[in-house]
Amino acid sequence: MSQSSEQEIRINEDDFIVSKTDTKGKITYCNRIFMSIAGYSEKELLNQPHNIIRHPDMPRSVFRLLWNTLQEGKEFFGVIKNKTRQNNYYWALANVTPSYDEQGQLIGYYSVRRSPSRKAIEAVTALYQQMLAEEARHSSAQEAMDASHKILDDALKQSGKKYNEFVLSFEK
Numbered sequence: 001m002s003q004s005s006e007q008e009i010r011i012n013e014d015d016f017i018v019s020k021t022d023t024k025g026k027i028t029y030c031n032r033i034f035m036s037i038a039g040y041s042e043k044e045l046l047n048q049p050h051n052i053i054r055h056p057d058m059p060r061s062v063f064r065l066l067w068n069t070l071q072e073g074k075e076f077f078g079v080i081k082n083k084t085r086q087n088n089y090y091w092a093l094a095n096v097t098p099s100y101d102e103q104g105q106l107i108g109y110y111s112v113r114r115s116p117s118r119k120a121i122e123a124v125t126a127l128y129q130q131m132l133a134e135e136a137r138h139s140s141a142q143e144a145m146d147a148s149h150k151i152l153d154d155a156l157k158q159s160g161k162k163y164n165e166f167v168l169s170f171e172k
């Protein structure tokens with residue numbers, strides 16, 4: 001689990017955090033609010049892999065779901081905990097979509113994030129803790145992700161929702 005000295009930073013209600021990546025997930029654009037909350041300059045972020053803001057409390061299998069969803073050409077909604085340069089964190093309700101050129105070729109991805117509701121944060125915190133603990137129990141990365149994904153799948157079955165519907169169900 002994360003360090004207790006970490007502070008939670010809240011995204012302002014009216015703010016949108018935007019980034020774009022190439023097809024590999026390297027940052028090609030980010031807006032001012034992204035830079036200000038993450039604590040990095042534009043120069044430090046451009047061309048960096050998006051995992052520069054990855055928080056260790058995030059289960060790997062959530063990112064596998066993100067990439068699998070994008071590779072199917074679909075949009076992803078998720079509640080994601082991100083780390084700032086100062087070792088603080090913020091929760092984001094992220095919408096990630098594939099971008100295509102005029103010929104229909106994939107050119108990259110686009111993400112818009114806003115502040116999730118407290119209820120959404122509470123629901124995923126409990127779930128992600130279980131998933132993370134399960135991932136830590138396996139030495140094989142594949143087994144860890146499969147076992148963690150099963151916890152997510154079981155929770156979703158109980159709620160009768162897909163992951164995107166589940167995370168959006170807490171919003172007004």
Ligand SMILES: Cc1cc2nc3c(=O)[nH]c(=O)nc-3n(C[C@H](O)[C@H](O)[C@H](O)COP(=O)(O)O)c2cc1C
Pocket residue numbers: 019020021025049050051052053054055058060063066080081082094096097109110111
């Ligand atoms: C458009 C886009 C936005 C992303 N936003 C985030 C983000 O806010 N936080 C994050 O940890 N990963 C984000 N990712 C996923 C990262 O590319 C990466 O898969 C993730 O941080 C896990 O890193 P790892 O595979 O090195 O463990 C994003 C990916 C894309 C394509």
